[in-house]
Structures are given as structure tokens and as C-alpha cells.
Amino acid sequence: MGDVLIIRSVSFQQLDLNLPALRTVYHGQRLVLLTHAHGVKLAETYRDIAEVVVYPSDGPFTKAKVPEALKDRVFDSVVVPVTNSSGAGFFNVLELAFSFNTKEVRQCNVRSEINLVEPKDVKQRRMSHALFSLLAGMAGVLAGIVALPYLLWQLPKLEKKE
């Protein structure tokens, strides 16, 4: 049995909650945790995490920044924990998960329900992501034309007077 990669896309509090279910599903397999640098010392307290890998950025997870240590690794599964029921808001993490050499990707939600993510679902989400990004970009520009000058005008009024 191969290794399982867990991307720490949720707080440690939630990961604490999810780990027993993950341990059951991946019984006997080696769990590898990908976390931002500040999480390494906290991740080392886990009994069942065999290896901690540092994500090479302080920003959100993105497939544009795959850690060197994981580029040539092969995983049986990559797990994306999410803080809600549906996984909304975690598309970037899902994209990163699918960029690894893995047999499958699973999503673990806030209720510790661990479900397979089908490649066709991701394809659908990619199309939605592209459409939403385009629309949001356009709406953002229009809103910004009004909002940003207004904000620039208001900012001095908010300044603390010494």
C-alpha cells in the first residue's frame, strides 16, 4: 500500500476531528501531511502522521507551487479537507491535489465524510471556475471604478488624529 497525502487546507482543530476517520479509511497506510511552514511544529504532535512536508509559500495552496519534495512522489490518495459540507471555496486546493501523481483524490468535509472526487466533477468545476473568474473580474472592475476612488477619498477621514 502506498502513501496518502493530506493537504492541510483546514485548521488543526478540524484536522484533529477528521484524523480518526482518515485513519480508519486509510488503515495501515502511511500518512503524509502538507502544511505551511508555521504548521510544522504543530503537525509533529500527531501520532499518525509519518511525514510533514512544508508548502513553499505563505499564500493559499495553488497548483503553481508544488513542493519539490513531492513532485516525483506517487500517492495512493490525496485528501483535501474542507471546512464546510460542499467544498465550496476550496477549488484551488482541489486543483493542487489533482496535480500530484495519485490514484485518486478524496474530499473530507467538516463532518469527516470522505468522498471520492471524480475527474469529471473537477472538469465541470474548472469550467465553472473559468466562467466565474471572468464574470467576477468584469464585475470587480466595474465595482472598483466606483468603490476605489470613493475609498481613497474617505481614507483620510478615518485616520487617527494624534
Place this chain on the structure above:
Amino acid sequence: MKPLVSVVILCWNRKDDVKEGLLRLRQQQYEPLEIIVVDNGSTDGTADELRRDFPEVKLLEIGENIGIEAYNRGFAAAKGEYLVILDDDSFPKEDAIARMVEKFEADPKLGIVAFDVRNYFEYDQVAHNINQNQALLEDSVAEAEDYWLAFNGAGAGVRRQVFLNIGAYPAEFFLYWNEQDTAFRMLQAGYKIRFFRDVVSYHKYSPRNRESWRAPYYYTRNAFWLIWKNYPTDMVLRLTASLIEDCFYYSFEQKTWIYLKALLHAFRDMAQLKGKRQPVQRQIAEKLRIPWQVAFTFFR
């Protein structure tokens, strides 16, 4: 003589959780302790039961829910040299306050001891017992080389006077992102914030607590206010533009108006920030890590 530590807890309609937390505080290894509970207008009998069952607790009754401003009332009433800030569903491990005091006494420029806030229901089952593992006790600071962190309000220690001098919590936020706002001001005042894996707080994080409109609304609105209060002007414009675009993106993705409502209210109610904008040094603005996307992960 060991310094007095004041524990400040804010509660609102969680009487069983806050009572459990208070029972756990009785097991703390550290003394002297002062325990202050600020009740934000609970309607479930919290105040009566605390008065009856916990006579050692100083109870402040606000009479209505005023959000995190109620914490500030507790901080002002505290007498301790150090404060421990807790949620009504969190409590420190029995040795946490003693360890916290050691960290403060060892470093006069340490402003905040950020507890490692872990899940009450599972942490002890999934983690090593730190006290029995010397390797985990040594070098316990959890940090990154090139960025800084704020702290979690479900478990944090602060130097009381410094905290009051910088304005404590931002009352106008009502809920969420208050820790980050405080972190900016603490760093600007020249103090450090450090996470320690051997200073643990348990928090009742559960699916039940996560389904609420409040989180996406207040996280989003306060994200704008956090930016406008603390960042240099050029970064304000860049971050605001990015956040506006995110509000639209996640509205489309999650089919909700909540983010756009929060965006509108951020602008509409901007007057609440009057006199509160204090841009921090550029290094702080660039290095303090704020996970903006968190605001968009609570809705469904």
C-alpha cells in the same frame, strides 16, 4: 510571588460549555488566578447558574449582546499582569497557564502567547502527550522564517497593560478578525506574537458550530475593515480590489448574496472606523499573514 493571571471569558447562551470550562479552570496548576466571565445578554439562565455554582468567578452582566466589545469590559475589570483570553467553549490544558507565564517572564518583548488551540473532542486521541515527549517540549515555538502570524481568540495570553494601551479588541468588528486587528497593533507597538505547541487550549470545534450566516458575513465585512484600518494606502487599494473581485467570484460559486451584502455594508458603515485608521509599518503589513480566503469557506 507569582504574578496574578486574569482569565477573561465571553459567553452568550452556552451555559453548559462555559460551566465545563470553569470546572476545568479549577484544575489549573497555576495560581494566583482571577476568573472573569462577561455575559453578553444570555437568555438561557447562564448568569444565574454561574452565580450559584461558581462563586469564585467575577461575573459581568452586559444585558445585551454587544459582541466582542464585551471582552473589553472584562479586560478593563481585570487586575492581573497577564490576561488569558478564552471562548465560552474553550479552556486551557491544566499546565497551559503556568507555561504561558514562563514564556512571558523569559522575554519582555513577547506581547502575545498564542496557544495551540486544538479540538476538544479528539486532540488527546490523535496527538502525543507533549509532557511525556521531551523532543516536543524543546524548541516549542511554531513559526515560519519569513512571515508572522496572529493568534486564536479561543486561547491566547497577553500582557494586560500593553494590550490595553493598544486598544484591546476592536469593538466595531462585533465578531471575527478581531485577533488579526489586534495583532497589527501589537506588532506596531514593537511586541512579538509567538505560537507555542506546549501551551495548549481545547476548543469545542464541531460541525454544529459552523453552520451560520454570521461567519461569512462578519468575516467578509471585517476583512475590508481590517485592510482599511491597518494597511498603507497603496496596499489598501490593491487588497480592496482583490477582495471585491473575490466577493463576486464566491457569490457566483456559492449562489449567495451574503458576500456582496457584507461588501456593501463595509462601505455603508465605514464611519465606524473614524479615528481608528493607523497604517502599520510596511514590513508588518507585508509579513503578517492574513488568510483572506477563509472568509469564503464557511457558507455551505
